[in-house]
Amino acid sequence: MKFIVSSSSLLKQLTSISGVLNTSSNLPILSYFLFDINDKKLTVSGSDLESTMITQIDLDKADDDMKVCVPAKLLLDMLKTFADQPLTFTIDAKAFGIEIGSDNGKYKLAGINGDEFPRLPELESSSKLKIDSGTLFNAINKTVFATGNDELRPVMSGVYFGLEKDGITFVATDAHKLVKYHRSDCKSSKSANFIMPKKPLNLLKSLLVSLNTTVDVEYNETNASFIFEQFTLVSRLIDGKYPNYEAVIPKENPNEMMIARDQFLNSVRRVSIFSNKTTHQVRLSIKGSEIQVSAEDLDFSNEATERLGCQYKGEDITIGFNSRFLVEMLNNIESDEVRLELSAPNRAGILSPSEKEDIEKITMLVMPVMLSQ
Numbered sequence: 001m002k003f004i005v006s007s008s009s010l011l012k013q014l015t016s017i018s019g020v021l022n023t024s025s026n027l028p029i030l031s032y033f034l035f036d037i038n039d040k041k042l043t044v045s046g047s048d049l050e051s052t053m054i055t056q057i058d059l060d061k062a063d064d065d066m067k068v069c070v071p072a073k074l075l076l077d078m079l080k081t082f083a084d085q086p087l088t089f090t091i092d093a094k095a096f097g098i099e100i101g102s103d104n105g106k107y108k109l110a111g112i113n114g115d116e117f118p119r120l121p122e123l124e125s126s127s128k129l130k131i132d133s134g135t136l137f138n139a140i141n142k143t144v145f146a147t148g149n150d151e152l153r154p155v156m157s158g159v160y161f162g163l164e165k166d167g168i169t170f171v172a173t174d175a176h177k178l179v180k181y182h183r184s185d186c187k188s189s190k191s192a193n194f195i196m197p198k199k200p201l202n203l204l205k206s207l208l209v210s211l212n213t214t215v216d217v218e219y220n221e222t223n224a225s226f227i228f229e230q231f232t233l234v235s236r237l238i239d240g241k242y243p244n245y246e247a248v249i250p251k252e253n254p255n256e257m258m259i260a261r262d263q264f265l266n267s268v269r270r271v272s273i274f275s276n277k278t279t280h281q282v283r284l285s286i287k288g289s290e291i292q293v294s295a296e297d298l299d300f301s302n303e304a305t306e307r308l309g310c311q312y313k314g315e316d317i318t319i320g321f322n323s324r325f326l327v328e329m330l331n332n333i334e335s336d337e338v339r340l341e342l343s344a345p346n347r348a349g350i351l352s353p354s355e356k357e358d359i360e361k362i363t364m365l366v367m368p369v370m371l372s373q
Contacts, residue, residue, distance in 0.1 A: 001064035001091050003037055005057060007102070008084040013055045014044060014076055016231070019203050021072055022048035032069040034117040037062050046072065047118050051200040054120075054232040060086060067114025068096050074109055120234060126220040129163065131186050133215050133228060137208040139170040140201050142181050142332050142362060147198045148174030155240040158195040163188035171245050177325045178245060178348075178365040179332075185359040194219055195242055200235040207231055249365055250348055253341035255314030257286055258354055261338045264291075265330040267306045271295045272323030274304035281369050282323040286342075287316045295323070319345045320371040326351075329364045345371070 014033065022030045025048070034045040042057045068091050078100070088101040096111035140159070148156035153175075162169035167184040204226055208215075216227040225234040272282055275295035285292040291310045296303035319342060330338065335353035342349050351364040 001037070001062070001066050001093060002088060003042065003062035004060040004086050004088050005042060006060070006084060007079055007082040007087050009057055010042075010087070011076070011079040011082075013057050013230070014072070014079070016207060017044065017046045017053035017055050017203075018072060018076060019206065020046045020048055020051050020053040020200070023073070025049075029069065029112065029116055029118070031072055032112060032117070033072045033075065034067065034069055034114055036067045036114065038065045045117065045120070048199075049118055050197065051203070051233065051235040052118070052120055053203060054234075056230045066091060066093060067117075068098065069112035069114055069117055070098060071109055071111075078107060121223050121236070123218050123220050123223055123225060123234075126218045127188075127190065127192060128216065128218045129186070129188050131168075131215045131217055133208045133211045133213045135183055135186055136215050136226075137205060138360075139168075139181055139183065140205045140208075143170045143172040143179045144198055144201050144205065145328055145332065146172040146174060146177050146179040146364075150174070154238055155195055155242050158197045158238045159201055160195050160242045160245075161193060163190070163192045165189070165191070171242070173243070173245060176322065176367050177329065178248065179329075180245065180249070180363045180365075182361045183359060184361075192219070193242070194224060195238040195240065196224060197235060197238055200233055204233055207233075248348065249363065250341075250343050250350065253343045253350060255286070255317055255342040256312070257291065257314075257340045257342075258311040258337055259291065259308065259340070261330060261333060261336060263308055264293075264338065265327065267293045267308055268323055268326050268330070271304045271306055272327070274302040275323055279369060280323045281320050281371070282326065283318060283320050283371060285316075285318040286310070286312055286314075288312065314342070317342055317345065318371065319349065320369045321349065321366055322369055325366045329366060333362070333364070 036043040040059050040062045042059050045054045085103050090099040096113055098109040098111045100107045143159050156174055160171040165187055167182055168186050170181045172179050213228050218225045223236055271293045272295055275281055276297045282295045291308050294305040329351050333353050335355050337354035339352050339354050340349055348365045348367050
């Protein structure tokens with residue numbers, strides 16, 4: 001059978017879903033795209049068994065319906081070399097050989113029977129909701145960086161989706177830092193929760209970054225799907241019970257500091273260059289209307305100290321944090337000023353934007369580190 005497709009549109013769509021492929025797997029089929037030609041539409045799928053990404057392309061011409069698996073890297077490398085032009089794919093229905101014709105010549109690839117590609121799970125007894133693409137992008141962007149990598153605690157390697165009638169709460173933690181992001185402008189018809197792995201969320205984020213559309217979310221006990229425009233992402237959910245994150249957020253925080261975000265962020269970045277390369281510890285000493293940011297590496301006699309102006313209510317306090325966590329969190333807060341709430345040197349600090357938002361609320365918690373004397 002034959003079909004004709006634009007080289008640039010094919011490359012764009014294949015590149016957008018290629019991140020899901022698992023090239024290091026023992027299963028060779030996972031390094032292939034599935035091409036499903038049906039009714040002058042090309043549906044392309046890529047999978048790593050945990051997640052499957054699907055995109056659709058309109059064909060200029062197709063004379064039959066067929067499924068074939070195409071080697072992904074070979075095809076992508078070839079497409080990157082072409083200027084925009086129509087490409088003619090000719091597929092042998094018996095041997096699954098693929099011949100691609102361009103303006104300049106012909107190229108042959110060895111394909112595989114499309115029936116060997118992993119089957120897409122069907123979501124039975126599922127529930128549905130709609131989320132604005134910008135809202136979902138922000139939720140992923142502000143939480144996924146806080147997920148963990150500990151294989152012994154898989155629930156912490158994903159983002160918790162807590163669906164309620166009054167809004168949706170997204171939570172991520174690695175036990176050292178925690179982010180809770182609540183949106184009151186997207187609601188669920190019933191209470192439910194699930195944990196999405198970080199890899200498909202990062203893939204989703206890269207697709208949503210420039211879109212303004214509605215995402216149809218469907219989920220059951222084991223899988224979730226996200227459908228928007230010409231894309232579909234289906235992912236297996238992480239099985240397990242998410243930790244009680246509310247229990248670790250300190251409720252009484254009598255010490256409160258307000259400071260310019262950029263000024264605080266740049267200071268922590270600079271000072272942390274002089275910190276110990278194992279602990280990345282920075283020391284915050286807050287007294288009156290001034291905060292002192294300091295770090296030292298005794299092994300190399302390196303140290304740095306900066307003083308910044310701030311607004312502070314509470315008792316004088318000195319507390320240590322991992323600078324990498326502070327920088328990550330400050331990078332993900334968009335307000336001009338940030339609020340840092342503290343209770344004691346051995347209790348978590350809470351970072352949040354100074355301005356209260358009506359529809360979104362973000363709380364970032366960072367655990368302290370023991371100060372070296």
